[in-house]
Amino acid sequence: DAGVTQSPTHLIKTRGQQVTLRCSPKSGHDTVSWYQQALGQGPQFIFQYYEEEERQRGNFPDRFSGHQFPNYSSELNVNALLLGDSALYLCASSLRQLNTEAFFGQGTRLTVV
Amino acid sequence: GDSVTQMEGPVTLSEEAFLTINCTYTATGYPSLFWYVQYPGEGLQLLLKATKADDKGSNKGFEATYRKETTSFHLEKGSVQVSDSAVYFCALFNTGGFKTIFGAGTRLFVKA
Numbered sequence: 652d653a654g655v656t657q658s659p660t661h662l663i664k665t666r667g668q669q670v671t672l673r674c675s676p677k678s679g680h681d682t683v684s685w686y687q688q689a690l691g692q693g694p695q696f697i698f699q700y701y702e703e704e705e706r707q708r709g710n711f712p713d714r715f716s717g718h719q720f721p722n723y724s725s726e727l728n729v730n731a732l733l734l735g736d737s738a739l740y741l742c743a744s745s746l747r748q749l750n751t752e753a754f755f756g757q758g759t760r761l762t763v764v
Numbered sequence: 765g766d767s768v769t770q771m772e773g774p775v776t777l778s779e780e781a782f783l784t785i786n787c788t789y790t791a792t793g794y795p796s797l798f799w800y801v802q803y804p805g806e807g808l809q810l811l812l813k814a815t816k817a818d819d820k821g822s823n824k825g826f827e828a829t830y831r832k833e834t835t836s837f838h839l840e841k842g843s844v845q846v847s848d849s850a851v852y853f854c855a856l857f858n859t860g861g862f863k864t865i866f867g868a869g870t871r872l873f874v875k876a
Contacts, residue, residue, distance in 0.1 A: 684863055692869070693853055693866035693869050694808070694853075694866050696863050699862060706862070707862065739807070745862070753857060753863075753864050754810075755800075755807065757806065757807035758808075
């Protein structure tokens with residue numbers, strides 16, 4: 652079992668650009684959540700996808716959007732990047748029916764310059 | 765809403781000292797509680813967990829007991845090592861919320 656995998660591991664973008672991060676959930680999981688962890692802070696919930704729809708959303712602007720594919724993998728898109736978007740982006744997967752803990756990937760470190 | 769509060773850091777200890785990092789939570793229902801560890805430049809690693817009241821989670825010499833009466837989940841280790849230097853996050857996963865809620869993290873420095 653590969654667990655939750657994220658790609659890329661590191662990324663550098665310029666202000667104003669757009670970025671797409673990818674996540675493959677743990678085998679058997681159907682729900683994917685995304686978190687942003689700014690330097691020196693705890694992870695903050697961005698949104699959650701289940702059955703290819705956004706089900707819950709945290710306090711993030713519309714520049715942050717996502718998608719879930721039929722195979723349960725997910726993408727996080729951020730448009731019009733700001734310097735403040737520099738952070739570690741974590742993906743977590745879970746099985747909605749059992750509603751047990753989420754399993755986290757190692758994250759994508761995004762640097763906006 | 766649900767929340768987690770943990771002691772502010774940094775915490776600086778000498779090797780072989782006793783460690784306690786306090787964590788309290790506010791939640792409806794019966795959440796599962798977790799401690800995650802993050803080493804420099806890395807992602808989150810699950811350190812230990814407890815899913816119901818009075819459960820004790822343990823791993824690598826770390827322990828934490830789910831205390832519903834005091835809504836606490838304090839992390840302890842009897843003898844820390846330099847390699848334990850990291851940031852520790854207390855977190856909860858509530859069956860009603862479908863998301864993990866984290867504390868702000870506590871940075872631990874262990875000196876040789």
